[in-house]
Amino acid sequence: xxxxxxxxxxxxxxxxxxxSIAYHSALESxxxxxxxxxxxxxxxxxxxxRDPVLGVEVEFENSxxxxxxxxxxxxxxxxxxxxxxxxxxxxxxxxxxxxxxxDRVDVHIRGLRISNSD
Amino acid sequence: MSNESILTGPIEVSTTQKITLINGQTFKKLTEASxxxxxxxxxxxxxxxxFPVPDGDTGTNMLLTMQAAxxxxxxxxxxxxxxxAKDFAQGALMGARGNSGVILSQIWRGFSRALDSLPTLxxxxxxAALAESRNTAYKGVVRPVEGTIxxxxxxxxxxxxxxxxxxxxxxxxxEDCVVAAExxxxxxxxxxxxxxxxxxxxxxGKGLFYxxxxxxxxxxxxxxxxxxxxxxxxxxxxxxxxxxxxxxGQDVExxxxxxxxxxxxxxxxxxxxxxxxxxxxVGEGDGMYRMHIHVExxxxxxxxxxxxxxxxxxxxxxxNLRAQMEGQKANKPPYELMPLEPGQIAVVAxxxxxxxSRIFASxxxxxxxxxxxxxxxxxxxxxxxxxxLPTDRIIILPNNKNIILAADTAKSLSVKxxxxxxxxxxxxxxxxxxxxxxxxxxxAVFEQMKNAITDVDCGEVTIATRTVDLDxxxxxxxxxxxxxxxKLVVSDKTIESTTLDLLKKMEVDKREHVTIxxxxxxxxxxxxxIAEKIKKQYSEIEIEIHEGGQPHYFMILSVx
Numbered sequence: 238x239x240x241x242x243x244x245x246x247x248x249x250x251x252x253x254x255x256x257s258i259a260y261h262s263a264l265e266s267x268x269x270x271x272x273x274x275x276x277x278x279x280x281x282x283x284x285x286x287r288d289p290v291l292g293v294e295v296e297f298e299n300s301x302x303x304x305x306x307x308x309x310x311x312x313x314x315x316x317x318x319x320x321x322x323x324x325x326x327x328x329x330x331x332x333x334x335x336x337x338x339x340d341r342v343d344v345h346i347r348g349l350r351i352s353n354s355d
Numbered sequence: 356m357s358n359e360s361i362l363t364g365p366i367e368v369s370t371t372q373k374i375t376l377i378n379g380q381t382f383k384k385l386t387e388a389s390x391x392x393x394x395x396x397x398x399x400x401x402x403x404x405x406f407p408v409p410d411g412d413t414g415t416n417m418l419l420t421m422q423a424a425x426x427x428x429x430x431x432x433x434x435x436x437x438x439x440a441k442d443f444a445q446g447a448l449m450g451a452r453g454n455s456g457v458i459l460s461q462i463w464r465g466f467s468r469a470l471d472s473l474p475t476l477x478x479x480x481x482x483a484a485l486a487e488s489r490n491t492a493y494k495g496v497v498r499p500v501e502g503t504i505x506x507x508x509x510x511x512x513x514x515x516x517x518x519x520x521x522x523x524x525x526x527x528x529x530e531d532c533v534v535a536a537e538x539x540x541x542x543x544x545x546x547x548x549x550x551x552x553x554x555x556x557x558x559x560g561k562g563l564f565y566x567x568x569x570x571x572x573x574x575x576x577x578x579x580x581x582x583x584x585x586x587x588x589x590x591x592x593x594x595x596x597x598x599x600x601x602x603x604g605q606d607v608e609x610x611x612x613x614x615x616x617x618x619x620x621x622x623x624x625x626x627x628x629x630x631x632x633x634x635x636x637v638g639e640g641d642g643m644y645r646m647h648i649h650v651e652x653x654x655x656x657x658x659x660x661x662x663x664x665x666x667x668x669x670x671x672x673x674x675n676l677r678a679q680m681e682g683q684k685a686n687k688p689p690y691e692l693m694p695l696e697p698g699q700i701a702v703v704a705x706x707x708x709x710x711x712s713r714i715f716a717s718x719x720x721x722x723x724x725x726x727x728x729x730x731x732x733x734x735x736x737x738x739x740x741x742x743x744l745p746t747d748r749i750i751i752l753p754n755n756k757n758i759i760l761a762a763d764t765a766k767s768l769s770v771k772x773x774x775x776x777x778x779x780x781x782x783x784x785x786x787x788x789x790x791x792x793x794x795x796x797x798x799a800v801f802e803q804m805k806n807a808i809t810d811v812d813c814g815e816v817t818i819a820t821r822t823v824d825l826d827x828x829x830x831x832x833x834x835x836x837x838x839x840x841x842k843l844v845v846s847d848k849t850i851e852s853t854t855l856d857l858l859k860k861m862e863v864d865k866r867e868h869v870t871i872x873x874x875x876x877x878x879x880x881x882x883x884x885i886a887e888k889i890k891k892q893y894s895e896i897e898i899e900i901h902e903g904g905q906p907h908y909f910m911i912l913s914v915x
Contacts (some may be wrong), residue, residue, distance in 0.1 A: 240698075243747055244747055244770055244771065244772065264497045264498050265496070265498050265500060266454070266496070267454050267457055267458050267495050267496045268457055268495050268496065269496070269497065270495075270496075270497055271497060299696070299794060300696050300697060300698055300699065300794070301696065311461075311494060311495045311496075313448065313461070313464055313491075314448075314451070314457050314460070314461065314495055315448055315449065315450075315451040315456075315457055315460065318451045318452055318453060318454075318456060318457045319457055322453060322454040322457070326454075336697055336745070337697065338696055338697060352494050
């Protein structure tokens with residue numbers, strides 16, 4: 238839970254809310270086909286999740302937010318570029334929508350989806 | 356098939372001649388043309404950026420991706436278009452930069468997959484390849500956003516299919532594709548509201564358009580270097596950023612608003628202007644044009660005369676960029692404020708000089724107001740300093756008894772939660788600042804700061820501006836005077852003797868620490884000499900010396 242103070246009272250932003258923003262902005266990023274569960278056994282780690290909280294880890298350190306994402310990407314894209322644009326996208330959206338500072342976005346590529354081979 | 360020509364080598368065909376087959380080497384030439392044309396228009400694509408962060412330089416990213424792709428085939432003499440396209444796509448994949456670069460690499464990947472090592476490309480295959488480009492591009496994202504490069508490749512592939520139903524001429528199909536891409540790019544703001552708000556078209560889509568247009572321009576033997584004759588919406592012209600692009604010798608910026616008497620021939624207009632200078636931009640709105648150019652000092656009359664020959668000018672603005680840039684450098688604050696995290700306690704301090712500002716900044720002050728003994732900042736200035744800070748918890752350190760009142764007024768006027776620590780001098784301000792806990796409770800931090808300022812005494816050494824008999828001290832104009840907590844206590848002929856006398860009056864022998872902030876009107880070596888003397892006299896005391904940069908006061912002494 239993150240707290241932002243304003244003169245009339247406090248605003249609380251939950252982990253889930255931030256996870257949702259991260260989840261949706263990750264899915265809008267080019268190359269990402271879905272998020273995998275963050276803490277499942279290796280064999281299940283390729284299963285795409287529908288609940289944002291399962292695919293995104295949100296931590297608060299002081300008043301800044303740290304994010305861990307577990308995306309599956311399309312086979313054939315340059316993973317490094319996709320990962321860096323996902324992290325930029327997620328950071329940008331969270332900061333813009335919540336006013337919080339995101340100091341870290343770690344992207345853990347959990348797997349590739351192969352829709353057709355060359 | 357007598358009317359078919361396989362295009363190899365330099366294109367030696369008239370624009371009306373039909374091309375129905377393309378081989379590997381022609382593919383290489385066409386992609387090279389794409390690359391060059393995108394490079395020429397890179398800045399235009401970059402300027403279409405909407406998001407401040409993601410993919411901030413679409414034009415550059417796409418260009419680097421194209422360059423990496425072309426580098427794969429640069430020495431290739433492969434005649435087989437399928438094979439060379441595969442290498443090209445591989446290069447694009449390896450060199451993909453940024454979001455738009457990745458999408459572009461997928462477009463090429465789909466394209467090359469459809470060619471499947473076939474030796475030549477015909478209309479039917481081109482349609483299939485563009486369709487595959489489109490499909491591959493869309494597969495890379497779960498939620499395709501329309502109004503982007505994806506929409507443009509989609510519209511282009513559809514246009515190719517429609518065109519191929521009527522002709523097998525690849526030039527005609529490419530022409531139709533370029534028209535479709537242009538229309539599609541123009542339509543992107545209708546699909547993506549954020550573009551409309553920003554008054555721009557999609558940058559990635561525009562980049563893709565330049566790639567296609569580059570090929571067509573090559574076939575039509577139009578020049579590929581030099582800036583494209585390009586007209587922007589007046590509202591989208593961003594002339595502020597052009598300052599970064601000032602080239603050596605292009606020191607004067609000229610902006611002219613004008614209404615041409617007859618329709619403006621853009622290509623010619625650009626051509627003429629590029630003879631005069633660089634950073635050319637043209638904008639249009641309601642029949643009025645605005646042109647922007649950087650020229651050499653002394654040549655600023657040329658664009659004015661030229662534009663005057665085309666129509667009627669309404670406004671001319673000129674600026675010396677060199678002077679402006681140097682001015683910007685000189686105006687840089689000599690200190691860097693610490694970034695404030697949202698919601699933290701922000702301390703706003705009044706500082707009389709750069710050196711002291713620097714010390715304040717290094718101790719975590721969020722905003723600095725310049726002012727002091729002789730120039731008290733107004734309530735408005737104080738308010739302004741913290742109004743925009745991303746927090747509602749503010750502590751003000753006035754650091755001068757004459758400013759406390761203005762700070763209190765600022766407190767009562769602000770909607771933010773403001774506390775004023777009644778620091779009467781720099782020494783008090785600094786010791787209060789040491790109590791700062793940015794994430795602490797505002798009340799608690801405020802109380803701590805208030806307590807801290809009572810532990811410190813402040814001595815000041817300056818020069819008397821008139822002859823006076825005050826608090827039992829005789830002062831002559833032009834003599835040095837020493838003040839203890841704002842009260843006149845000593846006066847003497849030299850700075851040194853005045854300082855030593857002042858310290859004695861302040862009972863420094865009972866204290867532990869003296870910090871000296873020396874002013875703008877005294878040199879470091881003079882201060883060192885005085886400090887030596889103080890050390891001799893008070894060997895038990897720790898002395899610290901800082902450049903304060905304050906006007907009028909030779910020294911501000913913080914005694915703890």
